Amino acid sequence: MTTVRIEALGQHTDTVVTVQGWVSTSRSSGKLAFVVLRDGTGLLQLVISKRDVPEEVWGRIAGLTQETSLAATGTVRAEARAPGGYEMHVTDLVVIGASTEFPIQPKEHSTQFLFEHRHLWLRSRRQVAIAKVRNEVIKAIRDFFYERGFTLVDTPILTGSIGEQAGELFATDYFDLGKAYLAQTGQLYVEAAAAALGKVYCFGPTFRAEKSKTRRHLTEFWMVEPEVAFNDSAANMRLQEDFVSYIVGRTIEARKEELKELERDTTPLERVQAPFHRISYTDAVARLNTLGSDMEWGKDLGGDDETLLAQQYDRPVFVFNYPKGVKAFYMKENPDDPRTVLNNDCLAPEGYGEIIGGSQREDDYDRLLARIHEQGLDPKAYDWYLDLRRYGTFVHSGFGLGVERTVAWICGLPHIRETIAFPRQIHRLYP
Amino acid sequence: MTTVRIEALGQHTDTVVTVQGWVSTSRSSGKLAFVVLRDGTGLLQLVISKRDVPEEVWGRIAGLTQETSLAATGTVRAEARAPGGYEMHVTDLVVIGASTEFPIQPKEHSTQFLFEHRHLWLRSRRQVAIAKVRNEVIKAIRDFFYERGFTLVDTPILTGSIGEQAGELFATDYFDLGKAYLAQTGQLYVEAAAAALGKVYCFGPTFRAEKSKTRRHLTEFWMVEPEVAFNDSAANMRLQEDFVSYIVGRTIEARKEELKELERDTTPLERVQAPFHRISYTDAVARLNTLGSDMEWGKDLGGDDETLLAQQYDRPVFVFNYPKGVKAFYMKENPDDPRTVLNNDCLAPEGYGEIIGGSQREDDYDRLLARIHEQGLDPKAYDWYLDLRRYGTFVHSGFGLGVERTVAWICGLPHIRETIAFPRQIHRLYP
Numbered sequence: 001m002t003t004v005r006i007e008a009l010g011q012h013t014d015t016v017v018t019v020q021g022w023v024s025t026s027r028s029s030g031k032l033a034f035v036v037l038r039d040g041t042g043l044l045q046l047v048i049s050k051r052d053v054p055e056e057v058w059g060r061i062a063g064l065t066q067e068t069s070l071a072a073t074g075t076v077r078a079e080a081r082a083p084g085g086y087e088m089h090v091t092d093l094v095v096i097g098a099s100t101e102f103p104i105q106p107k108e109h110s111t112q113f114l115f116e117h118r119h120l121w122l123r124s125r126r127q128v129a130i131a132k133v134r135n136e137v138i139k140a141i142r143d144f145f146y147e148r149g150f151t152l153v154d155t156p157i158l159t160g161s162i163g164e165q166a167g168e169l170f171a172t173d174y175f176d177l178g179k180a181y182l183a184q185t186g187q188l189y190v191e192a193a194a195a196a197l198g199k200v201y202c203f204g205p206t207f208r209a210e211k212s213k214t215r216r217h218l219t220e221f222w223m224v225e226p227e228v229a230f231n232d233s234a235a236n237m238r239l240q241e242d243f244v245s246y247i248v249g250r251t252i253e254a255r256k257e258e259l260k261e262l263e264r265d266t267t268p269l270e271r272v273q274a275p276f277h278r279i280s281y282t283d284a285v286a287r288l289n290t291l292g293s294d295m296e297w298g299k300d301l302g303g304d305d306e307t308l309l310a311q312q313y314d315r316p317v318f319v320f321n322y323p324k325g326v327k328a329f330y331m332k333e334n335p336d337d338p339r340t341v342l343n344n345d346c347l348a349p350e351g352y353g354e355i356i357g358g359s360q361r362e363d364d365y366d367r368l369l370a371r372i373h374e375q376g377l378d379p380k381a382y383d384w385y386l387d388l389r390r391y392g393t394f395v396h397s398g399f400g401l402g403v404e405r406t407v408a409w410i411c412g413l414p415h416i417r418e419t420i421a422f423p424r425q426i427h428r429l430y431p
Numbered sequence: 432m433t434t435v436r437i438e439a440l441g442q443h444t445d446t447v448v449t450v451q452g453w454v455s456t457s458r459s460s461g462k463l464a465f466v467v468l469r470d471g472t473g474l475l476q477l478v479i480s481k482r483d484v485p486e487e488v489w490g491r492i493a494g495l496t497q498e499t500s501l502a503a504t505g506t507v508r509a510e511a512r513a514p515g516g517y518e519m520h521v522t523d524l525v526v527i528g529a530s531t532e533f534p535i536q537p538k539e540h541s542t543q544f545l546f547e548h549r550h551l552w553l554r555s556r557r558q559v560a561i562a563k564v565r566n567e568v569i570k571a572i573r574d575f576f577y578e579r580g581f582t583l584v585d586t587p588i589l590t591g592s593i594g595e596q597a598g599e600l601f602a603t604d605y606f607d608l609g610k611a612y613l614a615q616t617g618q619l620y621v622e623a624a625a626a627a628l629g630k631v632y633c634f635g636p637t638f639r640a641e642k643s644k645t646r647r648h649l650t651e652f653w654m655v656e657p658e659v660a661f662n663d664s665a666a667n668m669r670l671q672e673d674f675v676s677y678i679v680g681r682t683i684e685a686r687k688e689e690l691k692e693l694e695r696d697t698t699p700l701e702r703v704q705a706p707f708h709r710i711s712y713t714d715a716v717a718r719l720n721t722l723g724s725d726m727e728w729g730k731d732l733g734g735d736d737e738t739l740l741a742q743q744y745d746r747p748v749f750v751f752n753y754p755k756g757v758k759a760f761y762m763k764e765n766p767d768d769p770r771t772v773l774n775n776d777c778l779a780p781e782g783y784g785e786i787i788g789g790s791q792r793e794d795d796y797d798r799l800l801a802r803i804h805e806q807g808l809d810p811k812a813y814d815w816y817l818d819l820r821r822y823g824t825f826v827h828s829g830f831g832l833g834v835e836r837t838v839a840w841i842c843g844l845p846h847i848r849e850t851i852a853f854p855r856q857i858h859r860l861y862p
Contacts, residue, residue, distance in 0.1 A: 003661070005629065007580060020661045022626065022823045040629020040660055041580060069823035097794070097824030119623035119815045120822065128627055135582045142573050149438060149472060151566045156853045157588070157613075157636050158601075158651050160860045170589075172601040172613070175642075175857045182588075182603070182613075189853055192550035192862075195453070196559055198436065198471020205588050205635060211606075220589050229471055230434070230451045363528070384550045384862035391551065392453045392500035393528030422587045422620055426606045429591045431623075431815035 001073060006042035009076050009086045018073045019044060019088065020096065022123070026064045033061045036083055037072065040128075043084035046072050048093065057093050067099035067123065118422060119431045129258035130418055133251060134407045140250045141224050141403075144243055145201050150226060153193040155186030155202040160381060168210045170219075182207035185400065188330070188385050190227035191361060194396050195388060201226035211426055214303070215415040216353065216405060220424040227398030233332075233342040233360040236397035237318050240346055240356055241274035243401070244316060248272040251410055264412040268314075268350055277317040281340065284309055284319050300326040301345070303353055310347040316355075320344040329371040331359040342397075352409040358399025365389035432504060437473035440507050440517045449504045450475060450519065451527065453554070457495045464492045467514055468503065471559075474515035477503050479524065488524050498530035498554065549853055550862045560689035561849055564682060565838045571681045572655050572834075575674055576632050581657060584624040586617030586633040591812060599641045601650075613638035616831060619761070619816050621658035622792060625827050626819060632657035642857055645734070646846040647784065647836060651855040658829030664763075664773040664791040667828035668749050671777055671787055672705040674832070675747060679703040682841055695843040699745075699781055708748040712771065715740055715750050731757040732776070734784055741778040747786075751775040760802040762790040773828075783840040789830025796820035 003018045004011075021039030028034075035046040050058050064070065074090040103117050104124065114121050121127055145152070158172070158180040174180035186202035193200045203224040210217065231239065252259060252266045259266055279287065281301075288295045288305055291312075295305050301319065310317060321340040324333065331341035343359035362368040368389055372379050379386070407419040417423040422431060434449045435442075452470030459465075466477040481489050495501065505521040534548050535555060545552050552558055576583070589603070589611040605611035617633035624631040634655040641648060662670065683690060683697045690697055710718065712732075719726045719736055722743075726736050732750065741748055752771040755764065762772035774790035793799040799820055803810050810817070838850040848854040853862065 005661075020825070022825075040625065040627060040631075067823040069825045096826075097820070097822075099822040102822050117815075117818075119620075120818060122624055122627040131582055131584065131624075131628060134585075135577075138583055139573065139577050142570065146566075146570050151562055152569055153562065153852045154565075154636070154653055156651060156855055158638070158855050158860060170603040170605075170611075172603045174601075174860055175640075177858070177860045180601075180860055189550075189862075193553055193562075193852055194471065196471060196553040197562060200471075205585070207589070209606075220587060222585055230436075384548075387548075387551060389528070391528075391530040391533050392498040394451070394453075394500045395527075421584045421624055424587055424589050427608070429589060429605055429608045429611055431620075 003071075006037070006039045006044045006084060006086075009042075009044065012076050013078050013086070014075065016073065016075050016091070018071055020071045021069070023064045023066055023068045023070065023099070025066070026061070028061055035064055035072075037070070038123075045079070045082035045084065045087040046074070046090050046093070047087050048090045052089070053091060053093070057090075060093060060095055063095060063098065065099050065102065066105070067102040067120075069096040069099070070094060071096060115417070115423070115428060116430070122421060125261055127418070129261040130407070130411055130413070131421065132258045133255050133262075133411050134403070134419060136251045136255045137247055137407055137410065138222075138403065140247045141203065141401075144246050145199075145226065148199065150199040150201050151193075151197040153190055153197070153200045153202050154204060155183065155189035157183050157204065157207075159183050168208050170207050170209045184208055185223070186225050187227065187398065187400065190225055190398060191385070191388055191396060194227040194229045194398075195392070195394065198229050199226070200228075213426060215417075216303070218404060218416060218420065218423055218425060221416075221420070222403040223400045224403065225398060225400045227396060229394050229396050231360075231397045232395055233320065233344065233397055236358050236360060236399060237276075237278070237320070237344055238274070240318070240344075240358060240399055241276045241316070244276075244346065244356070245273050247406065248410060259411070262411050262413075264410075269410065271315045273315065276315055276346070277313045279309075279317060279319055281319055281322045287312070298323050298325060306345075306347050306353040307351045310349050310351070310353065313349060315349060317347050318344045319347065327359070329375045329377065330361050330368070332362045333367060344399075346399075348405075348409045350409070350412075352405065355405045355409065356399050356401045358397065360395065360397040363389060363393045363395055365393065434502075437468070437470045437475045437515060437517075440473070440475065440515075443507050444509050444517070445506065447504065447506050447522070449502055451502045452500070454495045454497055454499045454501065454530070456497070457492070459492055464495075466495055466503075468501070469554075476510065476513035476515070476518040477505070477521050477524070478518050479521045483520070484522060484524070488521075491524060491526055494526060494529065496530050496533065497536070498533040498551075500527040500530070501525060502527060546848070546854070546859060547861070553852060556692055558849070560692040561838070561842055561844070562852065563689045564686050564693075564842050565834070565850060567682045567686050568678055568838055568841065569653075569834065571678045572634065572832075575677050576630075576657065579630065581630040581632050582624075582628040584617075584621055584628070584631045584633050585635060586614065586620035588614050588635065588638075590614050599639050601638050601640045615639055616654070617656050618658065618829065618831065621656055621829060622816070622827060623819055625658040625660045625829075626823070626825065629660050630657070631659075644857060646848075647734070649835060649847060649851070649854055649856060652847075652851070653834040654831045655834065656829060656831040658827060660825050660827050662791075662828045663826055664751065664775065664828055667789050667791060667830060668707075668709065668751070668775055669705070671749070671775075671789060671830055672707045672747070675707075675777065675787070676704050678837065679841060690842070693842050693844075695841075700841065702746045704746065707746055707777070708744045710740075710748060710750055712750055712753045718743070729754050729756060737776075737778050737784040738782045741780050741782070741784065744780060746780060748778050749775045750778065758790070760806045760808065761792050761799070763793045764798060775830075777830075779836075779840045781840070781843075783836065786836045786840065787830050787832045789828065791826065791828040794820060794824045794826055796824065
């Protein structure tokens, strides 16, 4: 007997095959039973008629509780009204694994309970849809860069030198070399690689030991960070709008069914096309003040300010050239206004806020060293990074896009914790 | 003036453009200078004639030391004899960043010195070629799974429960939850995801705090781990041979130039096609004994035994069904010989040894729990993993392929440390 996955049933209509999977729902009228089976590749309605199967097979129907695994054999028929578009007229059915009182029932559970049972909760239709959207977003990211001649450079997680805030790092003992820190960013490393390969990106997990408990923070999250030699800040923003438009456009095209399952209205996503709006930080502060915010020049934009500002636009907006004081040491000083740096954030619409932070990098050796001193960082740890300015320094820029925030936005989820299979938060390390 | 990257020069022949990049080599006859420029996307020969440029431009020629960054403007001509196939007749040339005494010279350096300057060494032609092969291998991996309907599931790095040897883990403090351990594998997590999505894979960095100093070990390396519901051990090996053949075939096709730069004879790689050879562990021991090894049944295969065995074959070989005692607790007991488990390693030819370890997983709740106890592991930490056998247990299998070992094999490198941009070894955490 041919065993097939549900996704391939279209090639086996009107023939007898075996499928294996888990019971999603089942109901029986006493003579006829309907079981919706899922195998991760699709849904199939099993139709079991008491008179068509041996008595022992019919006797198994009552035990087909939620998530029971089974193998069913029968004839496949196209049936537009059935979930998945096919049904099987079953002649044999064997239980592989029982499932008594599956913890996730079709009812309301507390968030705490669901995340405690995340390994089982992943089987729900909604979580499957989110996982498939995430898969598409990530493949789109990889394809975008591959097609444009970027080279992936996997940067280290275990690092000695430190990219951003020294305070919020996870540390581990590293043999005889003291402490290693889990990377918050691969940026410094892709800068080195950009001088070798021109257009590069890293894409891996990053870590923040921050005590943030907002709907936009995880302690472990995935970030993609392209870096391009000879791109200035303006070219960097053009790359960002092409990139984000590509990801969103491809995902809403390829994952229509999943977005429908998530009840996502894709109209706002269809508007995500280059060019994005652009506003300087200074203008943004003025604009926010007219909108009632008490935001002052010199401070970083908070989440509420970002939301308020992004609401003014029908597609993502770049806010560029922030005050030097609130930004990292490696951002290039703005020659037209040295109080600011050549950076940008990209704010997603619909209240999703910052999905990208990017900048042109400081390529002047003396200015960079001065900034390292100013911020109280150890120049010795950055010696190799300074080498990039010693030997053929170059204009370059890049950015980081947070995958979980992007997936949350595209899926229309209120919290990023559902966008990754096993989220890590300050109070959650299990399962 | 249009500024273009070297890769795009073919669209600008016989026109005047500007390119930016770094000096690879330069030589001057007193009236004519030739500079080979690289920008990460290709090589371009600049031809500067003293009589065609202003005196001040000619005066810059002497300062064009290795890795000086510059912008050159001139007319692009196709020139088959030039590196990269084009040359530029320069009318203007501006130095962007000087480079005095670049540390990596075209001469022999010690391994220690090269890795200490890894951030600069990456610019060499050989390292660029390796990086591009790695990029291709990883894209091939992603495409293989995407095209076959697998869903990527990013598994956590920070974990409470532990997949393999409890001894060789990096640990970090995790807020109020005690210690978190850096994942050695995502396998347990993809098993949970396979019940949700059918065909899944994870692909991320993994960590081993082993004191191994061999040419096949790093403390941080990338591993791809597919897991498939309803695949048994035989189906698992078929997936592996299709997968490895796809990666190798595509890379030797798409990265001919880079493999040539690495002086890799690709003849042995062209033979890497399914089906691979298969030999049981028991038969392998007997075979090794006839070849002079003192290998005894019950022990794991060492590196030398792997090499000796793999040398007997013209393509990769699967060694399957190892003794239970040398393998992890989660591997399924072989019903035909309970001293063994339903697992396999895949050994690459040409002395490269193990690139894959895979197995069918124990799907029987009681047997799995007994194995957890036998190995002295804490059943409480594995409670969620046991749930997969409580609720609709299922035949499933998967494997892990090490990216660095695969890239070393395809590139023909003696040591895996050059296959990743910033390798982490027990004595190396910098740069």
